Amino acid sequence: MAMTMKLIHVPPRYFPAISGAEFYFMRLSELLNDKHDVEVHTTNALDFRAFHDPKGKVIKIKEGEEIHGVKVFRNLINHEPLEILEEFHIVMKEIDEDGSFTLNDLEYGPFSSDLRQSLQCKEPDLVHVTFYPYFNIYVALHTCMEKSIPCVITPFIHGENPRYKHPSISLLQKFSKILACSPSEKKFLIRRGIEPSKIHEITMGVDLHQIKDYGTSKFYQASRIPREKLIVLFIGYKNYEKGAITILKAIPRVVKRIPQAHFVMIGPPTKQYKILMHQLEGYSKYVTNYTPDNLSGYLDPIKLGALRACKVLAMPSRSEAYGIAYLEAWAAGKPVISSNIPAMRDLFTDGIHGRQVKFDHPKRLADAIIDVLSHEEKARQMGNEGFRKVKQENLTWKNVAKQVEGIYTQLARA
Known part of the structure; x- marks a missing residue:
């Protein structure tokens, strides 16, 4: 009993x-x-x-x-x-x-x-x-x-x-x-x-059932991002450790190659992040920021809609114990980009479920983002493999x- x-x-x-x-x-x-x-x-x-x-x-x-x-x-x-x-x-x-x-x-x-x-x-x-x-x-x-x-x-x-x-x-x-x-x-x-x-x-x-079929209309209504934009999503603390600073540094290289790219950054900001956002000047128009003050919690409609609307989740952290955000992206059928660190090598295979890049390397990160956004079918396959992994391993x-x-x-x- x-x-x-x-x-x-x-x-x-x-x-x-x-x-x-x-x-x-x-x-x-x-x-x-x-x-x-x-x-x-x-x-x-x-x-x-x-x-x-x-x-x-x-x-x-x-x-x-x-x-x-x-x-x-x-x-x-x-x-x-x-x-x-x-x-x-x-x-x-x-x-x-x-x-x-x-x-x-x-x-x-x-x-x-x-x-x-x-x-x-x-x-x-x-x-x-x-x-x-x-x-x-x-x-x-x-x-x-x-x-x-x-x-x-x-x-x-x-x-x-x-x-x-x-x-x-x-x-x-x-x-x-x-x-x-x-x-x-x-x-x-x-x-x-x-x-x-x-x-x-x-x-x-991950709460698979709450993410996999969620609609995108509330996200697009709230963000006012045109639907033709190719969204790169980040979820986490906007700091050096989580790779948010590296993402901001990668943006100029990405949008020069793919002007339709747009970055949605969800999470609490840091002083360093705010300073770098200001320094982006003309490139800041390619970024939409959300903080916990804008959202109602972990399963906020804007966050769930962003997971479904994005083309890839990028969170190239210096270190991770696991990385719940990657599971959330896979639940939405999206590929991920992480740093090539031990926990991520444990979690997924580079080129199968997403991409792995060197930490704090804006050029390599930008090239990985460009590659995913430029190859729609390959990106879809990686997202599907991630979804399959979540289901098969009962994550x-x-x-x-x-x-x-x-x-x-x-x-x-x-």
Whole structure:
């Protein structure tokens, strides 16, 4: 007989905060809440700046908050140095006997004594956290060690990013189970001393039925982009890490060859991105920008319509744990362009499901975009292969939730 569990999910932020990690927990929480008692305990941060700066954007705390049937408990972040040091000492004194956690790790935050106290008041069967190197993972681990209950982590390791090479990564060994998104993430963890038996590989997912047949009319009405334009879509943080800066640098070369090209950039902007947009001058007319302020969430009609209207999704990141946006593009039957990094080589084959290029190389990126836009039949074949991959490998959130539930059940019964 299937057991009903009391589960707590602890992301550093939660919807309406937007990134892949938040979406991951949002879909897990919603799907598992049908069978189990799921609560989300998080901070009140809306943007990452709020983790360490009181001027960052925050979400108003509401008593009894529920999102799509899931109870959400938001907690204030501590910004005073003495409060941070006190919280650090309370949480880490039993976790980090070897001093792996350094002062450099303090910069990430978020520090929240309210979050720790919120968790201590609960009696769950299991806690699941994300993502390294943010401090909420240690708060949850500390609580689980005190209560002698399992603590699972999905760390979302981006192996090419220097911040994931800190000594504190060895502390992941203390979690009951580590859920890696890809073979390359698992290998990265093993190379850094994590016991292989601790690691279980589970991919990300997509809501296939909500994307594959979605119409484009709302997107074209809202964007006013002529339908004859060849749309190149980007979804993610508009920063160097995600490749948005490289895309802007590639635009002049692309539109000189293909004047009908148009770039739709969806995601939160950064200062560097805004500066470069201004420097594009005459080329800025080839770009339409959307931010979370313009959209209603992960499955916003404009975003879904853009996925269906585009010719290719380009997200040439420096590093990825997995890349949910690629699955969304394939669900819409579109090819993708990524950087040639280990996680992407795990995910798809260059020339079959899309293209892979060297990171931070505007010329090569531009040439890949030109190639896809110039060969309509080949692009259609790659998009179809991506769609086939999603279906054949069952890369859906329902399947992800089923696998994660299996891990929970195994640990709760142990």
